[in-house]
Amino acid sequence: MDERVFNFSAGPAVLPVPVLEQIRDEMLCLPGAGASIMEISHRGGPFTEIIHSAEANLRKLLDISDDYAVLFLQGGSRLQFSMVPINLLGEGQSADYILTGSWGKKAMEEAQKEGQTRVAYTAKGSGFDHVPEQGDLDLDPQAAYCHYTCNETIEGVQFNGEPDTGGVPLVCDASSDFLHRKLDISRYGMVYACAQKNAGPSGVTIVIMRKDLAERSDANLPSYLSYANHIKEESLGNTPPTFAIYVVDLVTKWLLNDIGGLDKMFEQNKTKALKLYDVIDAHSDLYKGHAQPSSRSVMNVTFNLPSDELTSKFLGEAKKHKLEALKGHRSVGGIRASIYNAMPVEGVDALASFMKEFAKNA
Numbered sequence: 001m002d003e004r005v006f007n008f009s010a011g012p013a014v015l016p017v018p019v020l021e022q023i024r025d026e027m028l029c030l031p032g033a034g035a036s037i038m039e040i041s042h043r044g045g046p047f048t049e050i051i052h053s054a055e056a057n058l059r060k061l062l063d064i065s066d067d068y069a070v071l072f073l074q075g076g077s078r079l080q081f082s083m084v085p086i087n088l089l090g091e092g093q094s095a096d097y098i099l100t101g102s103w104g105k106k107a108m109e110e111a112q113k114e115g116q117t118r119v120a121y122t123a124k125g126s127g128f129d130h131v132p133e134q135g136d137l138d139l140d141p142q143a144a145y146c147h148y149t150c151n152e153t154i155e156g157v158q159f160n161g162e163p164d165t166g167g168v169p170l171v172c173d174a175s176s177d178f179l180h181r182k183l184d185i186s187r188y189g190m191v192y193a194c195a196q197k198n199a200g201p202s203g204v205t206i207v208i209m210r211k212d213l214a215e216r217s218d219a220n221l222p223s224y225l226s227y228a229n230h231i232k233e234e235s236l237g238n239t240p241p242t243f244a245i246y247v248v249d250l251v252t253k254w255l256l257n258d259i260g261g262l263d264k265m266f267e268q269n270k271t272k273a274l275k276l277y278d279v280i281d282a283h284s285d286l287y288k289g290h291a292q293p294s295s296r297s298v299m300n301v302t303f304n305l306p307s308d309e310l311t312s313k314f315l316g317e318a319k320k321h322k323l324e325a326l327k328g329h330r331s332v333g334g335i336r337a338s339i340y341n342a343m344p345v346e347g348v349d350a351l352a353s354f355m356k357e358f359a360k361n362a
């Protein structure tokens with residue numbers, strides 16, 4: 001394949017074309033550096049400027065106050081599943097988990113290896129097809145923290161606001177909808193997101209954390225596992241993923257300058273998602289949306305066809321229209337269209353037209 005397709009991959013995922021063009025243009029020589037981004041020291045001037053700029057862009061996009069640290073870590077969101085309890089869950093304490101899909105479940109399983117957890121809500125009984133109402137939550141007011149996954153990438157269910165946990169610090173895995181809209185960061189103890197869906201390439205995970213929470217980190221932790229250490233070292237305790245951070249800087253500049261901020265991005269995202277859900281609803285005999293309508297994700301649109309045979313036919317014919325990576329996650333099957341920030345509206349229009357056409361002939 002030597003031509004760009006419409007790439008609906010759940011992650012690593014589509015990046016904005018202007019960002020890719022800039023990477024290409026700067027590949028041999030980053031301006032002012034005399035070498036590529038991959039060849040320069042993480043302690044030198046050009047990279048220092050990049051990491052500071054990436055942080056400043058994130059602070060501007062999300063209005064992050066100085067009470068919060070912004071970290072660029074490695075190990076993916078998976079490492080955060082462990083780092084959160086290792087740092088925040090003290091001896092004799094318990095942490096609440098709100099389970100609305102596969103990733104939240106995995107986060108809790110990792111936390112169980114480190115300490116005591118409690119299920120504040122689970123949507124497992126209905127196949128993780130919805131998010132709870134505030135009144136459905138069974139919260140422990142003494143919990144060390146309450147963890148939830150604002151967008152479940154596999155099932156395609158999404159919160160459209162944050163749960164109210166009272167005084168208990170809210171910890172959010174925002175991996176698959178980070179930067180798709182503005183968040184009120186002051187409502188969170190911590191937000192983490194691997195970059196490879198909406199913020200850049202794989203290799204870096206962004207952690208936004210209320211600084212006082214890092215005081216819970218045990219001084220004897222291995223230094224890479226300690227948030228307090230990463231805050232002290234300003235993400236430079238070891239060699240950070242320099243290329244990935246450089247791309248996060250470019251993506252966040254694109255959001256600020258080309259898109260015009262996260263409110264505008266959110267409008268575009270809602271419009272794109274609606275186009276696909278409208279087709280699903282208009283052809284409900286063929287396309288069965290997985291998520292209940294009020295919990296539908298604007299990032300990952302998941303649906304099933306009546307048989308495996310029709311699913312394979314759908315995927316095969318979609319490919320011929322350059323609509324790629326639409327296969328649902330191996331654990332749930334069906335179709336998943338990931339329509340992150342950088343998916344152009346033309347890609348969504350092409351998929352919507354294809355779905356209508358396919359329904360006519362099915």
Ligand SMILES: Cc1ncc(COP(=O)(O)O)c(C=O)c1O
Nearest residue numbers: 076077078103153173175176194
């Ligand atoms: C919501 C969510 N959490 C966590 C992860 C795991 O991220 P990583 O592969 O960076 O560890 C993913 C990856 O798809 C995800 O979608």
